[in-house]
Amino acid sequence: MSVTAAKGFQAAGIAAGIKENGNPDLALVVNTGPRRGAAGVFTSNRVKAAPVLWSEQVLKAGELTAVVLNSGGANACTGPKGFQDTHATAEKVAEVLNIGAGEVAVASTGLIGVLLPMDKLLPGVEKAAQELSEHGGEKAAIAIKTTDTVHKTSVVTQDGWTVGGMAKGAGMLAPGLATMLVVLTTDADLDSATLDKALRAATRTTFDRVDSDGCMSTNDTVLLLASGASGISPSYDAFAAAVRTVCDDLGQQLIRDAEGASKDIKVEVINAATEDDAVEVGRSIARNNLLKCAIHGEDPNWGRVLSAIGTTEAAFEPDRLNVAINGVWVCKNGSVGEDRANVDMRYREVHIVADLAAGAETATIWTNDLTADYVHENSAYSS
Amino acid sequence: MSVTAAKGFQAAGIAAGIKENGNPDLALVVNTGPRRGAAGVFTSNRVKAAPVLWSEQVLKAGELTAVVLNSGGANACTGPKGFQDTHATAEKVAEVLNIGAGEVAVASTGLIGVLLPMDKLLPGVEKAAQELSEHGGEKAAIAIKTTDTVHKTSVVTQDGWTVGGMAKGAGMLAPGLATMLVVLTTDADLDSATLDKALRAATRTTFDRVDSDGCMSTNDTVLLLASGASGISPSYDAFAAAVRTVCDDLGQQLIRDAEGASKDIKVEVINAATEDDAVEVGRSIARNNLLKCAIHGEDPNWGRVLSAIGTTEAAFEPDRLNVAINGVWVCKNGSVGEDRANVDMRYREVHIVADLAAGAETATIWTNDLTADYVHENSAYSS
Numbered sequence: 001m002s003v004t005a006a007k008g009f010q011a012a013g014i015a016a017g018i019k020e021n022g023n024p025d026l027a028l029v030v031n032t033g034p035r036r037g038a039a040g041v042f043t044s045n046r047v048k049a050a051p052v053l054w055s056e057q058v059l060k061a062g063e064l065t066a067v068v069l070n071s072g073g074a075n076a077c078t079g080p081k082g083f084q085d086t087h088a089t090a091e092k093v094a095e096v097l098n099i100g101a102g103e104v105a106v107a108s109t110g111l112i113g114v115l116l117p118m119d120k121l122l123p124g125v126e127k128a129a130q131e132l133s134e135h136g137g138e139k140a141a142i143a144i145k146t147t148d149t150v151h152k153t154s155v156v157t158q159d160g161w162t163v164g165g166m167a168k169g170a171g172m173l174a175p176g177l178a179t180m181l182v183v184l185t186t187d188a189d190l191d192s193a194t195l196d197k198a199l200r201a202a203t204r205t206t207f208d209r210v211d212s213d214g215c216m217s218t219n220d221t222v223l224l225l226a227s228g229a230s231g232i233s234p235s236y237d238a239f240a241a242a243v244r245t246v247c248d249d250l251g252q253q254l255i256r257d258a259e260g261a262s263k264d265i266k267v268e269v270i271n272a273a274t275e276d277d278a279v280e281v282g283r284s285i286a287r288n289n290l291l292k293c294a295i296h297g298e299d300p301n302w303g304r305v306l307s308a309i310g311t312t313e314a315a316f317e318p319d320r321l322n323v324a325i326n327g328v329w330v331c332k333n334g335s336v337g338e339d340r341a342n343v344d345m346r347y348r349e350v351h352i353v354a355d356l357a358a359g360a361e362t363a364t365i366w367t368n369d370l371t372a373d374y375v376h377e378n379s380a381y382s383s
Numbered sequence: 384m385s386v387t388a389a390k391g392f393q394a395a396g397i398a399a400g401i402k403e404n405g406n407p408d409l410a411l412v413v414n415t416g417p418r419r420g421a422a423g424v425f426t427s428n429r430v431k432a433a434p435v436l437w438s439e440q441v442l443k444a445g446e447l448t449a450v451v452l453n454s455g456g457a458n459a460c461t462g463p464k465g466f467q468d469t470h471a472t473a474e475k476v477a478e479v480l481n482i483g484a485g486e487v488a489v490a491s492t493g494l495i496g497v498l499l500p501m502d503k504l505l506p507g508v509e510k511a512a513q514e515l516s517e518h519g520g521e522k523a524a525i526a527i528k529t530t531d532t533v534h535k536t537s538v539v540t541q542d543g544w545t546v547g548g549m550a551k552g553a554g555m556l557a558p559g560l561a562t563m564l565v566v567l568t569t570d571a572d573l574d575s576a577t578l579d580k581a582l583r584a585a586t587r588t589t590f591d592r593v594d595s596d597g598c599m600s601t602n603d604t605v606l607l608l609a610s611g612a613s614g615i616s617p618s619y620d621a622f623a624a625a626v627r628t629v630c631d632d633l634g635q636q637l638i639r640d641a642e643g644a645s646k647d648i649k650v651e652v653i654n655a656a657t658e659d660d661a662v663e664v665g666r667s668i669a670r671n672n673l674l675k676c677a678i679h680g681e682d683p684n685w686g687r688v689l690s691a692i693g694t695t696e697a698a699f700e701p702d703r704l705n706v707a708i709n710g711v712w713v714c715k716n717g718s719v720g721e722d723r724a725n726v727d728m729r730y731r732e733v734h735i736v737a738d739l740a741a742g743a744e745t746a747t748i749w750t751n752d753l754t755a756d757y758v759h760e761n762s763a764y765s766s
Contacts, residue, residue: 045690045693045694046692046693046694046695046699046701047689047690047692047693047701047704047717048693048701074686076686076689076690077685077686077689077714077717077718077719078718078719079702079716079717079718079719081718082718111686112684112686112687112689112690113685113686113689113714113718113719114719115719217690218686218689218690218693289672289753289757289761290761293757293758293760293761293762294761294762296758296762297761297762297763299762299763301495302460302496303457303459303460303494303495303496303601304495306430306459306460306495306496306601307428307430307459307495307600307601309429309430310428310429310430310431310601311428311429312429316429318429318430318431319462321430331460331496333462334430334460334462335460335461335462335464335465335496336460336461336462336496336497336498370672370758371758372755372758372759374672374676374758375676375679375753375754375755375757375758376755377676378672378673378676378677378680379676379677379679379680379682380680380682
């Protein structure tokens with residue numbers, strides 16, 4: 001269902017030949033209206049890919065009619081030619097749909113530092129336009145995969161309106177945003193300011209807290225398009241909750257498909273003085289390679305959790321810290337707690353609770369273990 | 384030679400039985416004078432091991448007569464009992480040497496969160512004291528190894544005075560300081576303020592810029608003891624240069640022995656607006672897991688370098704960045720540069736130059752690649 005679950009959207013996913021292996025690599029999502037509302041959130045990496053620079057620009061009007069996405073090349077660090085290529089891609093979409101290029105967002109994913117094969121991409125846009133369909137959401141989700149082993153979609157429907165979406169991402173997953181492309185659609189009848197507010201609120205506590213490998217992408221893009229085709233204007237709270245649910249679901253799918261991972265690790269920081277403290281501590285734990293290796297080895301090595309907490313600026317007293325791993329409080333008051341032999345780590349999900357004993361705020365960061373498979377996959381990716 | 388290269392020092396290294404495998408695990412270094420000057424630099428991790436808390440305290444007087452070091456247990460996150468054990472260790476050293484406990488620094492390394500076997504450690508102190516010798520430096524260096532495959536020592540002698548030292552460290556290597564224990568000795572006749580100044584200046588640009596795996600230890604300790612036994616008072620500049628040379632040499636030995644590493648990576652940031660910018664960018668590159676995997680695969684993946692630079696706050700313009708890998712400028716003006724096929728990555732040392740084109744400052748950070756062996760070693764360490 002994906003991006004075509006909501007009324008007023010068509011999509012397509014095709015093989016344009018950008019990927020040498022012939023897999024699908026080009027997706028097109030079109031809002032058929034009646035409204036063209038849109039909001040977007042992009043990577044905070046200061047080295048931004050050409051499609052990010054373009055899409056940020058066109059989104060300033062708060063409206064989009066189409067999104068074109070390609071895998072097989074990130075079009076990042078490609079200089080003026082890379083930006084020209086993004087512009088030409090948007091112009092091509094505008095031409096075949098008979099709209100303006102300023103209504104077209106572009107998103108790209110794949111290797112950094114390589115120019116896109118425009119001789120394949122531009123004919124691909126024509127082909128995709130011919131295959132646009134109200135049932136094309138699944139194919140679009142498949143076409144944006146890179147090292148993803150599965151495609152990721154999510155849909156929430158209630159009271160006659162729908163929020164649906166697709167995501168890709170398996171490596172370079174880190175905050176602000178997790179590395180990924182996401183397109184969400186809705187047929188709710190809402191203005192762009194409301195879309196923007198709901199999208200930012202949702203990504204702040206979902207994608208922004210997915211930190212698989214600490215590496216922030218140059219291409220992260222999350223777009224939300226609203227057609228208004230349901231004719232229903234839900235309350236902000238109901239709509240924001242639906243957007244958050246879809247983002248959370250897609251974020252979880254990203255973590256579960258992270259490159260080389262054998263464990264999904266939920267790092268829950270509790271009793272922090274501020275939410276910022278909780279996030280800082282959660283990220284520090286989630287990025288500690290030694291801990292991530294220990295979790296891979298099913299070793300409840302809480303000393304590495306404390307060591308990670310100690311590198312932060314968050315408010316805490318070392319001798320009041322508590323840590324639970326899978327429900328066993330292995331560290332109490334900064335020292336040895338319950339018997340670590342009681343920690344059962346056989347399952348894929350691992351739950352770490354870090355109690356800062358410094359307040360009442362909380363945050364949850366999701367990460368993965370560090371494995372030989374991750375090393376293998378990422379030492380061979382560009383070859 | 385190690386810590387006994389300088390006149391006025393004795394040392395010993397013995398097997399006290401702290402390590403279950405019977406390997407040497409206790410070292411003692413004694414300053415026989417005539418002076419007892421000392422300086423120290425410790426981990427900036429806020430979760431500090433008991434011996435760090437103790438040694439910081441005793442060093443406030445600027446004098447030390449002895450340092451006792453153990454491997455086989457970090458005595459970190461061990462609560463009040465852990466601190467009592469450190470205190471008891473210093474008292475035991477004081478007793479056997481007929482000095483005060485306030486003249487004894489303690490350093491520990493090994494697993495976090497485990498109490499030391501004091502029934503073995505305290506008799507070990509007596510045994511070590513009996514074996515103290517002016518030729519004991521090598522044995523002391525061997526006794527502080529954990530996962531180190533070789534022991535690390537360095538000596539500089541000039542104009543009748545000497546600076547020598549020993550180091551341990553192979554994992555949890557990260558800034559502020561790199562994770563390690565280091566004891567330096569000198570027979571130069573200098574006051575404690577001079578020792579402190581020279582030591583801080585040296586560690587700031589050596590150990591603090593070794594970042595093997597981004598994980599900061601709870602136990603990092605660098606001590607400098609001065610006996611004055613040469614009767615020579617070198618100039619500050621000559622002495623500081625010698626201390627820096629020994630620290631740099633030991634830091635290089637740490638990198639070359641880092642757990643599981645197959646490449647030593649020199650990250651040189653040039654043309655930064657400030658030295659802080661250069662260090663921030665260098666660390667960001669050095670900590671990027673995806674890049675470290677690529678280097679392991681001998682893949683000159685400069686896109687991951689730019690992606691890492693982009694996450695920093697340093698002054699730069701994305702389209703003015705240049706990156707060289709092993710002498711080939713693979714990225715020019717933020718885009719594709721010379722042919723990456725020309726990069727020869729067959730050798731252990733890899734040299735990355737990141738040109739920020741924003742000023743005249745520079746900094747060099749050393750790191751290692753990320754390998755399946757690192758994962759293996761650190762997923763099994765505590766078992």
